[in-house]
Amino acid sequence: MSARRERALARETSCPALPRHVRMHFDEVRGAWALLSPEKVLWPDEISLAILNRCDGRTQAGAIAAALAAEYGADEAEVHADVLAFLQDWSDRMVVRL
């Protein structure tokens, strides 16, 4: 029996990535980014896309939030909370790996 995984918790130091079964794809026909997964196609909105594009497995969640806050001129504490909540939700749904 292999070692069992545990639910990952989103932290400032998490380095999120897309899991192997999920792939970003620019759909030329619709002119939009799609997130492809085994049974579903998700169409991330602009903010989700901005986060997902930074999920490279190296950048920490805190740095992603700081970059987004700067880019959108938004309150940094608020963006941190939003980014962590997003990552936790998407990790729980197995479409982001923390």
Place this chain on the structure above:
Amino acid sequence: MNETEPGLPIGILAELTHRCTLQCAYCSNPLELLKADRELGTAEWISIFEQAADLGILQVHLSGGEPTLRRDLPDLVAALARRGVYSNLITAGVGVDGPTVERLAAAGLDHVQLSFQGARSETTELIGRLRGAHERKLAAARAVREAGLPLTVNAPIHRRNIDEVELFIELALDLGAERLEIANVQYYGWALLNRAALMPPREAVERQIEIVEAARAALRGVLAIDFVAPDYYARYPKACMGGWARDAFMITPDGTAMPCHAASTIPHLVFDNAARTPLEAIWRRSPAFEAYRGTAWMKDPCRSCDRREIDFGGCRCQAMALAGDPAATDPACSLSPLHGRVLQLAEGDAASEVETFRYRRIGAAAEPA
């Protein structure tokens, strides 16, 4: 949705072959299985996949029968990968060894869905009628993991294995799967023929739902569990294929393009063949696709129902099978006047002591039971 201009399709279920290593009695393939000489060739499938990508298809599920019996499978996967189309291999895993998986991974395969007929070896052997099948599936799962490919364990559920749901969850965790599908059998094709031997009793279904809900909560972020409800016992029907010709369709081994697996059971429908008619023309204008697209074809109670664009009246083929009218409300729906009869059918089948399967074999349906 605009009735005359359909949206763009997202997915295709490509049944590459009806040949199979197993003989599962719950198979949704038609009773009249196609022999190998009717299958499309490599170039025909690649042309279909190229057209699919042009049309906006984002996912192709490579299924069968057993798709790995096609020796050109890596070429077909590579054709999809070249266009960025997500490829999902739906396999029973028997004969899927390390080198096979390596070739598919190298060709760009995105995901493997591996079926287990039982969580116990003896159940897998009984349902699929192949000795040693379970161990070969375990080996296939390991080969998938070793190749670094993501894995979904698919568990088709019926009376003979519904008590193994907890074990299926354990199995999926042990195999390191990302996803588990607890998919109650849909009664089409061979499954419909074997319904009396497969239908679970309501109490077992309810217990199963409790187990799945508890496991989903406990395994949040660890294992995604998809649940396909047993629709004879459901309150509302499933949105079959996400709605008839709405965002997905299927292609049979000989190229017949159909909105649903079982659409050939609706006698008046005329199908196009994707090897001869351009895919875009099929999607937009195939009379079989247009027959039940959207909501204009609906009768009451569907026509005036708030859920008409949620479940699209359920499955047209199930309406055909159970109500004798493909435009009727799917009798799996509690709003159908026939729903009570469907429940009686289910309960009668579940209480029947039928144990004998009519196993899925090419030519077997015509044999006496």
